Amino acid sequence: MQPGLCAFPLTPMRDESVDDAALATLVSRLVAGGVDSVGVLGSTGVCAYLSRDERRAAIDAAVSAAGEMPVIAGVGALRTRDVLTYVEDAQAAGASALLVAPVSYHRLRQEEVFGLYADVASSSSVPVVVYENPSTTAFTFTDELYARIAQLPSIAGVKIPPPAPGTAADRVAHLRELLPADATIGVSGDWAAAEALTSGCHAWYSVLAGLFPRTARALADAAAAGDADAAHQHSSTLDPIWSLFKEHGSLRVMAAAAEALGLVDAPCLPRPLLALDEHYRPAVEDALRRTGLI
Amino acid sequence: MQPGLCAFPLTPMRDESVDDAALATLVSRLVAGGVDSVGVLGSTGVCAYLSRDERRAAIDAAVSAAGEMPVIAGVGALRTRDVLTYVEDAQAAGASALLVAPVSYHRLRQEEVFGLYADVASSSSVPVVVYENPSTTAFTFTDELYARIAQLPSIAGVKIPPPAPGTAADRVAHLRELLPADATIGVSGDWAAAEALTSGCHAWYSVLAGLFPRTARALADAAAAGDADAAHQHSSTLDPIWSLFKEHGSLRVMAAAAEALGLVDAPCLPRPLLALDEHYRPAVEDALRRTGLI
Numbered sequence: 001m002q003p004g005l006c007a008f009p010l011t012p013m014r015d016e017s018v019d020d021a022a023l024a025t026l027v028s029r030l031v032a033g034g035v036d037s038v039g040v041l042g043s044t045g046v047c048a049y050l051s052r053d054e055r056r057a058a059i060d061a062a063v064s065a066a067g068e069m070p071v072i073a074g075v076g077a078l079r080t081r082d083v084l085t086y087v088e089d090a091q092a093a094g095a096s097a098l099l100v101a102p103v104s105y106h107r108l109r110q111e112e113v114f115g116l117y118a119d120v121a122s123s124s125s126v127p128v129v130v131y132e133n134p135s136t137t138a139f140t141f142t143d144e145l146y147a148r149i150a151q152l153p154s155i156a157g158v159k160i161p162p163p164a165p166g167t168a169a170d171r172v173a174h175l176r177e178l179l180p181a182d183a184t185i186g187v188s189g190d191w192a193a194a195e196a197l198t199s200g201c202h203a204w205y206s207v208l209a210g211l212f213p214r215t216a217r218a219l220a221d222a223a224a225a226g227d228a229d230a231a232h233q234h235s236s237t238l239d240p241i242w243s244l245f246k247e248h249g250s251l252r253v254m255a256a257a258a259e260a261l262g263l264v265d266a267p268c269l270p271r272p273l274l275a276l277d278e279h280y281r282p283a284v285e286d287a288l289r290r291t292g293l294i
Numbered sequence: 295m296q297p298g299l300c301a302f303p304l305t306p307m308r309d310e311s312v313d314d315a316a317l318a319t320l321v322s323r324l325v326a327g328g329v330d331s332v333g334v335l336g337s338t339g340v341c342a343y344l345s346r347d348e349r350r351a352a353i354d355a356a357v358s359a360a361g362e363m364p365v366i367a368g369v370g371a372l373r374t375r376d377v378l379t380y381v382e383d384a385q386a387a388g389a390s391a392l393l394v395a396p397v398s399y400h401r402l403r404q405e406e407v408f409g410l411y412a413d414v415a416s417s418s419s420v421p422v423v424v425y426e427n428p429s430t431t432a433f434t435f436t437d438e439l440y441a442r443i444a445q446l447p448s449i450a451g452v453k454i455p456p457p458a459p460g461t462a463a464d465r466v467a468h469l470r471e472l473l474p475a476d477a478t479i480g481v482s483g484d485w486a487a488a489e490a491l492t493s494g495c496h497a498w499y500s501v502l503a504g505l506f507p508r509t510a511r512a513l514a515d516a517a518a519a520g521d522a523d524a525a526h527q528h529s530s531t532l533d534p535i536w537s538l539f540k541e542h543g544s545l546r547v548m549a550a551a552a553e554a555l556g557l558v559d560a561p562c563l564p565r566p567l568l569a570l571d572e573h574y575r576p577a578v579e580d581a582l583r584r585t586g587l588i
Contacts, residue, residue, distance in 0.1 A: 016375055048399040049373045079343045080565035081310055105342040105397065105430050106545055106567060116566040136399050138432055251400055271374035272410040273400060 001070045001096050001127060002202070003157075003186055004036025005220040007209035010254060011045040011058050012264035016271065018054045020061040022264045026210070027065035029263075033213025035206075038066050039099060041074035043136055044207050044251050048076055048103055049270045055086055059093040070096035072129065076103045080119050087123050097156065098124055101131040102139045110145045117149045127156030133188065134161060143178055150179045159205045162189025162196070169199035176200065190216075190250065191242035194235035197223035207250040208241065211257055212293050240287035252276050256284045261294065295364045295390050295421060296496070297451075297480055298330025299514040301503035302338040304548060305352050306558035310565065312348045314355040316558045320504070321359035323557075327507025329500075332360050333393060335368035337430055338501050338545050342370055342397055343564045349380055353387040364390035366423065370397045374413050381417050391450060392418055395425040396433045404439045411443045421450030427482065428455060437472055444473045453499045456483025456490070463493035470494065484510075484544065485536035488529035491517035501544040502535065505551055506587050534581035546570050550578045555588065 009026040012019045023040075030038050040062035041047040041055060050058065055075075063071050073095035075086035083100065090098055100120050102113045120128055130149055134140050141149075149155055158179070163171045168187075175185050186203030187196035193204045197220060209216035215238070222230035235242075244253045251269070256276045259266040267275050276284060288294040303320040306313045317334075324332050334356035335341040335349060344352065349369075357365050367389035369380035377394065384392055394414050396407045414422055424443055428434050435443075443449055452473070457465045462481075469479050480497030481490035487498045491514060503510035509532070516524035529536075538547045545563070550570045553560040561569050570578060582588040 043400070046400075102566070103399065106337070106340075106543055107429065108566060109568070111571070112566045112568050115568060119565065135401065249400055271413065272396070272402060272406045274403070274406050274409060277405070 001037065003072060003097070003129070003184060003205065004203060005209055005216060006037040006039045006072060006186070006203060006205050007035040007213050007216065008039040008042040008044040008205065008207050009210040010258055010264065010268060011041060011050065012258065012268040013270050014265040018050065018058055019265060020057055023058055023061045024065040025263060026258075027062050030210070030213050031066060031069055033209075034217050035069070035209050035213045037070045037072055037096070038062055039072045039074070039205060042099060042205070043074075043101070043133060044210055044254060045074060046251075046270055046273070047074040052085065052089065056089050056093060059090055059095060063094040072097040072099050074099045074101070076101035076131070078103050078105055080116055083116065083120060084123050087120060091124070091126055095126060097127040097129060099129045099131050099159065101133055102137050104137050104139055108139050110142055113139060113141070114145060114148055117155065118152055121152035121154045124154045126154070128154045129156055129184070129186070130158045132158065132160055143174070146175065147178045150183055155183070157184030157186060157203070159186045159188050162187065162192030165195065168192065168196040168201070172196065172200040190245065191235070194219060194223065194231040198228040198231050207245070207254055208238070211254050215293060238291050240290050241293070244284060244287055248276060248280065253284055256281055257288055257293070260285055260288070296330065297366060297391070297423070297478060297499065298497060299503055299510060300331040300333045300366060300480070300497060300499045301329040301507055301510065302333040302336040302499065302501050303356075303504040304552055304558065304562060305335060305339040305344065306552065306562040307564050308559040312344065312351050313559060314351055317352055317355045318359040319557060320552075321356050324504070324507050325360060325363055327503075328511050329363070329503055329507045331364045331366055331390070332356055333366045333368070333499060336393060336499070337368075337395070337427060338504055338548060339368060340545070340564055340567070341368040346379065346383065350383050350387060353384055353389060357388040366391040366393050368393045368395070370395035370425070372397050372399055374410055377410065377414060378417050381414060385418070385420055389420060391421040391423060393423045393425050393453065395427055396431050398431050398433055402433050404436055407433060407435070408439060408442055411449065412446055415446035415448045418448045420448070422448045423450055423478070423480070424452045426452065426454055437468070440469065441472045444477055449477070451478030451480060451497070453480045453482050456481065456486030459489065462486065462490040462495070466490065466494040485529070485539065488513060488517060488525040492522040492525050501539070501548055502532070505548050509587060532585050534584050535587070538578060538581055542570060542574065547578055550575055551582055551587070554579055554582070
């Protein structure tokens with residue numbers, strides 16, 4: 001499968017339990033908004049905070065609401081034993097691909113992360129996307145590790161953190177040399193998407209698209225059409241949102257937006273995570289209006 | 295309770311399950327070695343990697359083997375709901391105090407961490423120790439947050455990360471002003487213990503003591519007797535161990551040492567964590583011999 005524009009919805013809570021109905025509503029918006037795939041239980045989907053039963057329920061709800069659209073399921077956890085259980089569960093629930101982050105408490109070594117992916121690769125019968133997100137996992141892949149992991153069976157691609165401005169083309173070209181020709185290189189960090197997608201990235205793993213699929217679609221389409229100016233213009237329009245993402249974390253901003261839109265119950269995040277309080281919330285709503293998102 | 299010299303044993307695995315018998319053996323060594331308290335399910339006890347049942351089994355084994363010696367149980371988890379469950383379980387199993395780290399995937403804000411401790415404080419009927427460990431939780435407490443949390447009921451003290459060399463006296467004096475008079479200030483990061491304990495720290499939360507209680511006891515006793523030179527001399531003797539702790543993480547070094555001593559099955563860590571491989575293991579065994587630990 002090609003993730004293309006892969007949208008990551010929240011996994012909203014209601015009274016500290018997964019709100020399956022609200023998740024299904026969010027996923028239905030993504031189908032209607034024309035994304036290419038749905039990324040359930042990503043970082044935005046608070047994967048790491050959920051029990052086995054909650055994860056199963058979330059994937060069931062997403063797969064059902066997604067219909068023909070492929071669903072990529074996050075299966076990250078601290079312990080390999082648990083990751084392998086979630087791999088089985090996600091496959092049984094109809095996930096088309098898996099997203100695996102090297103979640104850490106004790107900071108992981110390169111060899112440990114290789115071992116994690118080797119264990120997952122030998123258990124998975126669907127494609128596996130390697131998920132690098134140093135801001136949540138405190139782990140940075142070396143090029144050598146990327147190359148080794150990419151040789152494993154089932155490994156279909158990588159989800160890279162946002163390259164620094166001006167560096168995406170070099171980074172993607174370098175990864176292109178490291179990785180097998182059919183490996184998908186996808187970017188996360190929405191503010192870097194315009195540059196990355198016009199620099200050879202195949203996929204956009206997007207938090208913004210999880211709530212505002214049409215806006216993300218327009219940016220991705222401009223990039224796919226080779227219109228870099230238009231892609232960057234779409235992105236510049238969203239600068240107030242990118243600023244908030246960098247300040248508060250995209251999860252909290254999207255949670256506040258979903259609550260403001262009435263799409264989810266408030267609070268929609270699992271404690272100890274808190275939505276932005278009344279001090280910051282007006283800034284989010286103001287940015288949503290200024291960027292035309294609401 | 296006063297933690298004093300609080301020793302943190304590994305929670306050893308056997309075939310990826312908690313090896314209760316090996317844990318009991320480790321705890322019995324601590325009682326025989328004359329520590330003041332046992333810290334089960336700390337970072338060294340791989341708390342964050344264990345299921346509810348495994349945590350209960352580990353606390354049961356530790357409390358039973360500890361006899362009259364107080365047991366402090368780690369109850370950290372990503373989600374507040376789970377932390378509160380572990381608080382109840384640990385109290386029911388006979389823990390004398392609880393150790394709570396602000397475990398993160400999404401980096402936590404100060405207000406979120408306050409909320410976590412407020413939730414725990416209102417659920418706990420035993421003393422709670424605040425556990426700051428930026429290297430595992432990616433969270434640093436502000437002074438203001440320490441002061442606010444310390445006002446909560448049940449909060450008995452703090453476990454601080456190792457102060458930089460030469461700064462412990464200032465740091466402890468500053469915390470002394472911030473915190474209630476009866477709050478315990480304890481240090482972790484064994485290489486900083488001699489300076490911290492001779493600079494006003496009350497407690498030493500020690501990884502070394504979890505396997506080598508008598509060696510840690512000697513250092514702590516020298517500090518308690520006001521003999522700073524002797525305390526620092528004990529610590530200097532252990533420099534080869536401290537170097538390995540800083541290079542590989544104290545968990546992996548102690549796991550390798552426990553495996554070398556035949557006290558635990560190998561591998562004793564839950565995957566994806568790996569014991570040090572044959573490339574590094576001779577350095578650990580050499581350091582253990584040079585420092586007289588074996």
